[in-house]
Amino acid sequence: MQQNNGLDKSQLISFGIFSMILIGFMFYFQNRNAKAEQEQLAIDAKKTEQTTKAKPLATNLNAATVTPASVQKVNLQNDELALEFSSIGGQLSSVKLNKYEAFGGKPLYLFSNNNASYGFQFKDKTNKVFNTKDLVFVPTVAGNSVTLTSKIGTAVIQFVYTLKAKYTVDFQVKTQGLATLVNDGKAEFIWDYTVKGAEKGRSQEETHTEFAYSFNNYKDYDYDARTDMNEPDETLNWIGVKQQFFSAVIEAKNGFTKSKGNQEIIEEGEFLKKFNYNGQVNLAGNELNQDFTWYFMPLDMELLKSFDKNFDEILPLGWSFIGSLNRYVFMPLYNLISSWGVAAGWAIFWMTIIVKLILSPVMFKQHKLSAMMKVIRPEIDEVNAKFKDADPMKKQQETMAVYRKAGVNQMAGCLPALVQIPLFYALFRFFPNMIDLRGKSFWFAPDLTAYDDVIKFGFKVPLLGEHLSIFALACTVVILIYTVMTSGNIQQPQQEGMPNMKVLMYIFPITFLFFLNSSASGLSWYYFVSNAINIVIILVIKYFILDEKKIHAQIQANKQKEPKKEGKFQKRMREMMEQAQQQQAQQQNKKK
Template sequence: MQQNNGLDKNQLISFMLFSALMLGAMFYFQSREEAKAPAPVEQTASTQGAAPTMGPQASNSGASPVKVAKLENNELRLEFSSLGGQISRVELPGYKAYNQAQDEANLPLYLIDNGSASYGFEFKDRAGRLIRTKDLNFQPTVQGNTLTMTTQVQGATIQFIYTLLDKYTVDFKVRTSGLGQVSSSSAADFKWDYKVRAVEKGRSQEQTHSEFSYAFDNYSSYDYDGRTGMDETEETLNWIGVKQQFFSSIIESKTGFVGSKGNQEIVEEGEYLKTLNYSGQVAMSANELNQDFSWYFLPLDLKLLKSFDKNFDEILPLGWSFIGTMNRWFFMPLYNWISSWGITAGWAIFLLTIIVKLILSPIMFKQHKLSAMMRVIRPEIDEVNEKYKDADAMKRQQATMEVYRKAGVNQMAGCLPALLQIPIFYALFRFFPNFIDLRGESFWFAKDLTAYDDLIKLPFHIPFLGEHLSVFAIACTAAILIYTMLTAGNIQQPTAPGMPNMKVLMYIFPITFLFFLNTSASGLSWYYFVSNAINIVIILVIKYLILDEKKIHAQIQANKAQPKKEGKFQKRMREMMEQAQKQQALQQEQLKKTQGKKK
C-alpha cells in the first residue's frame, strides 16, 4: 500500500541532504437539445425545507439558455448546470479558503467553481456519431432535496437524478429510456476533467498533496498516483477521487469503473495547482445506461473517512506501516485528548512534546550518561589514536574498541535513541501538514500551523528557501545548533588522511534543516524547537546537577580493574576484525610472493 511522499521539490532535495548527513554521521561513527422554456430560470432547493426560487441566468454564448439549480444543507452548497446536467459548484460552508491578498483564511471554500471541473458520459449512436452528455441541455426539476435533470437525444430520454444526503454525500443515479434504439454500445465512457483550486497557504505543499486516489478489489485495496500518467486498465475501480491537502472529490460507481486511465499536469501559477483528466468505462445493460453512483466532497477528517467503510481513510497520507499506525493510534488521539482541555493548538503541541519526551526519558537519560562517559575517556581515546597513528586503521579501531570495552561503554547504546527519533520524525512530518484539526489554527505569528509562517518576508527569492524566512524554522535551527555545540565534543574525528571532519558535518546538518523546515508546517518546526530546547535543558541538568564526571571516571577505572565479560556484539566485531586482519596479512604475503617470482 502506497502513500503520498508529501515532499515538494525543494523539500525533497533538502530532505535527501538531511537524511544523508544524519545517516552518514550515525553509521559512520525521503447535439445540443433545445430547452423547452422560453426564458432562463434558476432553481434552488434546500434539504432543510426552503422553497425553490426562480431567477434569470445568463445564456451560454448566445446558445440555449443555461439554467442553474441549487441544493444545500449544513455541509454542502451545490449548484448544477443545465448544460451537461452536471455539478458546477461545490462549496463547503464549514471551512474557509486562504486569501493570499489579505493573508487570511476568509474566502468561501469552493472545491469546484467557474468551470474548474466537468464530467459526463460518452457513447456512439448507431451511425457511429459520438454523443456526449456534457454537450446536452437538461431541464432541471427540484423536489425537496432531490434534483432531476432530464434531456432528450434522438428520441431517447436521459435523466440524472441527484439527491443531497448527509455526510457530504450526493446520491447520483443515471436513468435512460429508449437509448437502446439510439446506441449499440455495451459500455459508456466516463470522462472527468478537474482543475485543483488553491485553497491553502502553502502552494508547493498543497500542490504536492494533489493527486489521483482510488480503491479496487471490492474496496479492500487502495492506491494513489501523483505522477504524470495513471494506468489502471487491469483493475475495476470502486471509486476514483481527486485528493487535495485537506479535501477530496470522489465519485463511486456501484458496478465499478474499468479501463481507467488518467493524466495530470502541474500549473505553475494562478488559482489552479494541477489539472487532472480521468477516463474510465461503465457498463450498459441492453444498451441502456442505468447506473448508480455517489459523489463525495469530503474534508479529510479521519473519523469521518473511516465511517464510510469504503477505504476512504487511506486517502489521508499519514505514512506507511508503523509510521501511519503511530499517527493513527498515538499522535492523533494524544493531541485530541490534550486539546479537549480547552487550550490552544500551539500549547497542545507544546504539551504533546513534553509527554513524548517523558516517554522517551529513560532511553534519553542513558544516551546522555553515555555521552558523559565518552567525554571522560576522551583522553584515553586520543592516546590510542596517537599510539597507532602510523598503524593500519583496523588495528587502531581494534585498540579503540578495547578501551570502550574495558571502560564498560557500549557505543551502540548511543545509536538507539537516534534510531527511535527517525520513525517519530517521519510520523510527525506526516502528522502536522495533514491533520485537519490543526488547519487554520494560529499560534503567535504562525497563522496556520499546517503551513509555514512567513513573518519575515524577503524582497527576493532564495533557492530552496523561497521569499520568506520562517521564525519557527529559524528558532528550531538555533536550538539544534546549540544542542550540537553541547554534544559535538563526543564526536570522534577520523584520523585517516582525506577523511571529512565529522564535527563540521554536524554543524552543517542544522543549516540543512533550516532549508527543509522553512516551507514545512510551522507546527512541525514548533514541535522540534520545543523538543531540542528540552534536550538542551536535560544536558545542562545532567551535566551540572545529576552526573558527577569524577565519579564516572572512578567507575570506569573500577570497571577496568574487573574482568570484563565480552558481549555478543563486541565478540562478533572482534572476530570480524581478526578475520579481516588475517585476510589482509594473507593477501600481503601472496603479493610479496608474486612480486618475488617476477623478479
Template sequence: MQQNNGLDKNQLLSFAVFSMILIGFMFYFQNKQSKDQKVKEAAKTAQVAPTANSNTVKPALVTNLNDSLKSAAIQQVQLKNKELTLGISTLGGQISTVQLNEYKAYNPKTDTNDKNLLLFDKNNSAYGFQFKDKTGKTFSTKDLVFTPVQNGNSVTMQADVNGAIIQFIYTLSNKYAVDFHVKTQGLNQLVTDGKADFIWDYSVREMEKGRSQEQTHTEFAYTFDNYKSYDYDARTEMDEPEETLNWIGIKQQFFTAVLEPQSGFKNSKGNQENIEEGEFLKKFNFNGQVDLAGNELNQSFKWYFMPLDMPLLKEYNKNFDEILPLGWSFIGSLNRWFFIPIYNWLSDFGIAAGWVIFLMTIATKIILSPIMYKQHKLSAMMRVIRPEIDEVNARLKGADAMKKQQETMAIYRKAGVNQMAGCLPALVQIPIFYALFRFFPNMIDLRGKGFWFAKDLTAYDDLIKLPFKIPFFGWDHLSVLAIACTVVILIYTVMTSGNIQQPQQEGMPNMKVMMYIFPITFLFFLNTSASGLSWYYFVSNAINILIILVIKYWILDEKKIHAQIQANKLKEPKKEGNFQKRMREMMEKAQEQQKVQQQHTNKKK
C-alpha cells in the first residue's frame, strides 16, 4: 500500500493559488469598479453562441496559469437549491464546493453530527479535460481561469486557450443533479488525436464516526453495458480498458459523487490509496477518455451528489441502487426484500430505531422457529443418549478412533438421531449474519439514530473510553453492546456445548475449547462495528437462551424422549441415508487401509 508522503503536485498548486489569491484580492478591491465595467463590455461582445437563459462573455486570453493569476482573482460562483449548495471556481471552471444541506457530518469534538457536510471543499477535488496539441504537448482545463456569467441557478464558465474557446455550463435543477455541458470552438485548430482525457483527483473527507468502518465502505463504483452491469473496487487499481462506463462514482459510507457522461468513458482506469490519519480517508485518481467530434468537444455530462437512500437511488433508473452495498446475490436479496421492508414498515409506526431492531429480531426468530425447534429437540435427544456414548468410549478405551466412531454412529442410527440435522440452522444463519453485517452500517435511515448509550446505531458505542490505545488493534474505547453481545453468546455456547463430542484421535483440537474461544472473537469484530449490529445479536442470542430454557423445562420431556429412543432401538433400524452410507463406507475403507498398513509394518519388523 502506498503512503501519503509530503506535498504532492496538487497541494503545491493549491499553495500557489492561495498565495496569489491574497495578492489578487488586494488589486481586486482597489480596482473593483473598473473590473466590473470590463466584464459588462466583454459580455456584449462574446463570440460563442449563447445558451438558453444565459449571458455570454468575451473570454479572457489565457496562455498559462501564472499569467492568469497575475491578471485575475480566483472567484467562486454559488448555486443553491433545497438539497445542495455548490461553489463553482473560475480556476478550472470546476465545482469546488459541494454541501448537502439536509445532512450533517460527524464532529469528534462534540461527538455528534453537527458539522456542515461537504463532499468537495478546500481543494480536495480537482477535475478537468486534458488535451494533446499538434506538437505533442498536453494542456488541461484545470489550469485555465474561466470568466463566469450567472443567470439564476445556471452559470456559464468561459476561457480562451491559444484562440480556442471552451465553455462549461452548469445548471442546478431540483434535488441532487447538476447538468454539466461542455462546448468548444476552435479546438480543432489545436488538437488532432480525436480524444480527450477526463482526469479526476479526489481525496475523500471523513464524514462518520468510526474511521476504519467508513474507510472500508469508501470505493470506486461504476456501471457499463447500457446501465445493466455494475462493479466496484475498494482495494486495488481499477482498470476497464474494454468497457464503456455509463457513469463513474466514488462512494462513501452514506454519500456519493457520481459523474455520468453522455457518450460514456472509454479506457477507464483509476487508483486509490488509504490515508492513515487526518480529515481525509482515501485518495482517488480516475482517468477516462471521451471522444471528440471533429476534434471539438461538445458533450453533455451530469453530476450527482447524493445520499445513499434506496428510494432516491431508484428514482433515477440508472442502476444507482447498486451503489448501496447490501451484499451479492442472495445476501442482497435478503436485505432488499426482507430486512429493509420490515424495517421501513415498523418505522412507519413511529417506533424508535432501537426498538425497531428489537422487533426485527423477534420477527426473524419467528420465521426461523421451526428450524430452531428441530435443532433444540436434537440437542435434547443427544443429551439423553450421552451416557451410552460415554459407555462406548469407556468400553473401547485404547481401541483405534475409527472403531469408536463406528460404534458411536451405530448408536445414533439406532436411536433415530441424525447429527447432520443440527447443521441446517447454522447454515441458515450464515447468510442472515452477513446480510445484517451489510444492512446496519449502510442503512442511512439509522444514521444518527441513538438508542440508550449508543448515539448512532450505524457506528460503535464508546461509553467506555480508554486513556490509551490498545496495541495492534488501535482501540481507544470498549463497546458496551459488543461486550454484552459477547457475554450472551458465551452463555449460549456453554448451554449448548455439552452435546459436543470430544475428538477421539490424538492431536485433534478440543472442540469445546474452540467453541469457547469463538464468542471471544466476536468482541474483536463488533467493538468497531455498527452498534445496531451488536444490539441485534445481543437480542438474538438472549432469545436463543430463553428458547432453550422454555424447550427444556416446558416443551420437551427428556423422559419421553428417552423412552422414544429405547423404542427406536427395538425397531428395525432405519435405512441409511446417502450421506450416512458414504460416511460409513469411508470409515470402513479407512479402517481396512489402516489394518493393511499395520500388517505391512509388522512384516518389516
C-alpha cells in the first residue's frame, strides 16, 4: 500500500501556474466588462449631449429652456400595468392599473397629470443643490425596459426601468462621473404625491389613506395616517402611500435612512391628501449605483403575502387579536362561501348565520337571561315599592336576593357583551378593506364597500351628509326593535340625578344611524341580519322555551324556603354593599 505524503514539487509548480492563469483570466474579463460598460455610458452620454445641444439642460422645470417640444413620453404595458415615462426628470408620469376601475367606471390611475414626482437630490462641491427631477433625460426602449439617460456637467445619470409581473417595476439607478460633482457621500430621495380618490365614500377612503413602511429587515411595520412621520434611527426597507384598496410603494435594496414625511388633508375635490417623503441613500465612492423597485398594487391579501416583504401588513385589518380574527376567521370564511358561487350579499348573509351558530351557546345564554329578567320584573317592582323609602343599599340587596332566588345571575350577561366587542371592531375593519367586495352590488347598494345613496337630499344635513343609506336605516330600525324587546328588564333610576338607562338605550341606535350612514353597506347589511336573528331567538325563547308561570311559581316557592347559602360572589357583593353603607352613614354623621 502506498502512503500519501502530500503534494510533490511538480504538483505544486503545476498548481501555481494554473492559479496564475486563472487569476489572469478573471482580471482580463473583469476589465473588459468594466470597459464595455464605460463605453456604453459614454455612448449614451454622447446621445444625450447631441439631443440637448440646442436645448441646455434645465435645473428648473419653469425655465424657458424647457418647452413642450423637449418633453418626450415613452410607454410600457402588460396585463396589469400601463406605464408612461417622461423625459423630464426621468420619472414615471402615469401609472394605470388595467384590471381595475375607479368609481364611476373611470380608468384607475395612481400617477397621472403631475400628481406625483420623485427624484434624487444632491449637493455639489459648492453646496448648490440639484435634483434629477429637474433634468432632461433621453429615453430608449428595449423590450419591457426603458433606459433614460441624462448628463449634468461631466456626470452621466441613467434610470433603467423594467416592467415585470405582479405589479412590479424594477428601477436601477446608475451614475458615472458623479464623484466629480459631489463629495458628501449621500443623496436624498424626495417623493411628492397628491393622492387621487378612487372610491365612492370620500371620508372613508381618506381615513384609509396613509403612510406605510417596513424596517428591521422587513420584520417590522408601521403606518401614519394623521401626523408627520419621522424615523431618523431606522433603515426603511420600503416606503409607501396606501389608499383604501391600492398602494404605491418604493423599495430600496440598501434602505432609506433618516426618513421623514408629512401629509396634508385636502378638504374637497378629486384629491384626498398631499404627501411628501424625504429619505437618505448613501453613495459608494460618491457614485449612486443602486437598485430600487416600484410596486403599484391592489391590496389583495394573497398577492401581498406572495412577495414575502411584509406587504400584507399594509392591509389594515386591525392589531393583534382583531387582525387575527379577520385573517384567520372572517376572510377565509367569506372566501369559502363565495367560492360556492354565491353572490357577495348572500355570502355575507350566510357568513352571519355561521358566526351566529358558532356563538350560539354564549348568545343563547344572554338572550335567555334577558328574557328571564323581563319575567321577574313584577317581583323587582314589588321590592322597589316595599323598600321605596329604605336605604338604597338595602333595596339593592333585596333586589339581588330576588335574582338569586330566581336563578338569575346578572353578571352572566356581561360575557356575551364582551365577546361581541372584538367581533364588532373586526368587522368594522373587514368590510371597508376586503377588495373582493369592492364593486360588488347587492339590491340597491352598487358597492358593498361603500354606502348606498338611493335617498339623496340634494343638500347637506348635519351629521348625515347629502344622503340617507337604506341599509343603515334598516339596520337602525332592527336595533331599535331589539332594544325595545330587551329593555323591559332595565330598572328605572331611583335616585335624583341618575340617568334614565332606557332613554340611553334608545338613543344608542339613533347614533348608530349617523355612524353607519357613511360606512360600508356590507357592514350595515351584516348587522341587520345579525340583529334580526337576535329578535327571532328572543321570540323563540319567550314562546317556546321559557315557562313564565313556572318561573313565577318557583320564585314564590323559594320565598317560603330558607335562603340558600350565599356563594362566594354573592357574599363578596353583600360585604361590599354593607361596607359602603357604613361609609355613607359615617359621612352623614360628620355632616351633621
